[in-house]
Amino acid sequence: MLRRLFWWSSNRPAALPWAIFISVLLLILGDGVRSSISSVVVRVIYSPFYALHYRVAAGAEVFEENRRLAEEVANLNVEIQRLREEKRENARLRHLLEFSPSWRGRAIATEVVGPLAPGSGNVWIGAGKTRLVEIDQPVMTEDGLLGRVSEVDSYVSRVRTLWDPLLRVAAYDQRSRVSGVIEWTSGPDLRMNYVVASADVAIGDTIISSGWGGVFPKGLLIGTIAAIDTINVGEFLNVTVGPAVRPDRLEAVFVIRPTPEDLNPDPGGLVP
């Protein structure tokens, strides 16, 4: 009977009884034996598959991490661009502050919204009455004097620039204190009129506003002397001034609200 059960059942090996017998034996042997067998099987057979699974899963995590980092790098690049732009703007503002220590008024920062048209000599800026802009207030860039406000609307203002033939600025040579009047006649450069023939002026001298006339405060940079006509010398010299402001690079501008002290400088200081 047992022989039939465990060896040959009809015409084939009795596999099922053996399988059940060994399984029951496993169950009877107890937890300790089963745990030992389990650890051996896991260590020998399962561990390579676990290792493979771990590596693939780790690879997927690395891929995901890489994608996240790439996004972060892109965002940081955008941030860097923004910070660079702010750095440049900061440098411009610093330059402006260092440039004009002589006036104490407040500056209204704005931008050019209507650029300088050929033959016009006027620009529109994005600040008006709502920002306390008034007619005749000086306008400058980080490089120097640009002009003065000639018309004010609620949100925009027209600026008469140095390249408008109707604008004149009282100025002097910063080195020799020789005074004159800046005006434009043609071309990109300005002209400094009423400089007497015997005056001490030289190419490269810095020309700044004198504060006379009650519009422009004293000390605003206008430009440097580019040429002096020594051939056609009459009562006055023909002095050509290269403007500090580049008309083709007008972007951020500042409207100056001068204090009374700015507009009434000590004229005695201007006498050479």
Next chain:
Amino acid sequence: MTILRWIILLSSVVFYRVWFPENPPPLGLRLDYESLVIALIGLYRGVTVGALAGWGIGFLAHASDPDMMGWGSILGAVLGWAVGLLKERLFLEYVLSRWLVLWGILLAVKLVYILFAVGLDVGMWVSSIFPAGLGSAGLSATVGVVISIVWDRARARARAAVNAASSDDQSL
């Protein structure tokens, strides 16, 4: 070659256990690959091989869980043996009949595993059978039938090629 085939088969079972563990065991909808492999072996290799392979696969599949080690091998062996026996006793050439047999027997095995997992909690039993138990058995039976159809066609084609070659030899 036969040994290599068995090694690949058993490796695939371990691979499936590692890569697609039962979560939550065994109540989720999942292809019961281990049971399906045993059933297919019983279907194609008969009672003896089915029982032995079922024992081996059941043992291997539950080797990482000492509590289920013996029970898994018993269930595997019974599953392989039962499918082999049904193949002998029933006409399983039709796809539907084959599917029904596979579904029924895989569902029975699933129910036993659910019994191990939830005990005699009737509420859990019912919620485990619907839809995960029935669905898993149905999914596994469907995959099994598809595999058997592909396997049968491949075997028929190979047999036809061998017959054609032998008839060519005779004619020469």
